[in-house]
Amino acid sequence: MPSDHDQQATQLRQEAARCVACGLCVPHCPTYRKTFNEADSPRGRIFMMVGLLEGRLPSSPELLHHLDLCLGCRACEQACPSKVAYGRLADGMRDWMSPVQPRLRKVLFVSVRSPRLLSGGAGLLRFYQRSGAQKLARRSGLLDRLGLAAIEAQLPAHHHAAPTTGLHLPAGTPHGTVGLFLGCVARIFDAQTLNAALFVLNRLGYAVDIPAHQGCCGALHQHNGDLGTADILRQVNLNAFAGRILSAIVHAASGCAASLAEYQPPLNAPIMDISTFLDQAEGWPSVSIAPLDSAVSVHESCASRNVLHDSQSAYSLLARIPNLVIGALAGNDQCCGAAGSYALTQPKMAGLLLRDKIEAVKTGTVSHGRTRIIVTSNPGCALHMAAGFRAEGMDVEVMHPVTLLAKQMGYFEVPNNAG
Secondary structure, three states: OOOHHHHHHHHHHHHHOOOOOOOOOHHHOHHHHHHOOHHHOHHHHHHHHHHHHOOOOOOOHHHHHHHHOOOOOOHHHHHOOOOOOHHHHHHHHHHHOOOOOOOOOHHHHHHOOOHHHHHHHHHHHHHHHHOOHHHHHHHHOHHHHOOOHHHHOOOOOOOOOOOOOEEEOOOOOOOEEEEEOOOOHHHHHOHHHHHHHHHHHHHOOEEEEEOOOOOOOOHHHHOOOOHHHHHHHHHHHHHHHOOOOOOOEEEOOHHHHHHHOOOOOOOOOOEEEHHHHHHOOOOHHHOOOOOOOOEEEEOOOHHHHHHHOOOHHHHHHHOOOOOOEEEEOOOOOOOOOOOOOHHHHOHHHHHHHHHHHHHHHHHOOEOOEOOOEEEOOOHHHHHHHHHHHHHOOOOOEEEOHHHHHHHHOOOOOOOOOOO
16 A cells, blocks of 8 residues: 555645646746756756656755746746646645755744744843844844854844634624634744734724734645644634634735645635735725825735635725825746745845835836835745845835724824844
């Protein structure tokens, strides 16, 4: 009887065999655009995957480098006439290769599984930034000597905690109840957005139910070859939202949503980006939105464009702000380089892709002036780009669309990427 490992290899070969090597995916791949190396294209990577599965190619460091250089942006899936599920294929290959592939992110993967550890991490971050330890560490050069400067530079200013769990009742005429997915990294690094989402939903008349025992969506584990842990985390969230009568489960992190939307079995309510839900929500006549004489550029995350196909909702939501000039950030068809933990594990390629976004902001204009605000639905993209802008000395804010809207509705918070 074939082992589970052999059965997995068979399933992966069957998926890879659907690739007809037409090459239509190649020009859409961000890494191929930078290296012009066929081994850094989806077609080339599938060829190497098949070679590994059939034992014709050894798992050499060079081969693994080409596979690991994949961002998982899934732009190739949109161009593929055969509809090869490249994302599922790449995740499955990492899981299949796990005995020979080094695990570089174990600490991160363990910590995001536990809400208690996440809360502890949030407290440590708050102490680090408010006690003066951050300024001391940066001035001392210790971060450079430890090789942590690039990672530490991505930390946002941490001003408050994520919303408390439980039921948050609405103001005014009630229009229903939605669930709010907090995520793991977002509840530490992007609590501002979660609080802004709660604020706007309540003002529009929606009760917000935040289950206490929800956890990480599992995307980090899934994309790094730990499908077993991803399944455990999926069940945690299924249990957390089970039995609740909800119009939708809204999120403010497109990367998490790409994972949540593909849960099998699915969650018990539709998964919706907060911008998508709000754009079609009731209650708008009862709220006041202050005008904003400014220009804003929308960065469309890979998950929004290539998996969820909901990137246009940000534009519609922002259009509710009077006087705001809205445009797309140039190069939205290319990943910014954040890609989950990619910016930490592949800093060179992540930096090349980030440079394109920086140049797009430097040279781009939106109608009457250069933009000073970038909005994106992915907190990883926001952290990555904000760090790049700070390093360049650029006066650019990066935030979620719902945060900008909430500010114009009277919700005031310090920008998430300040400091």
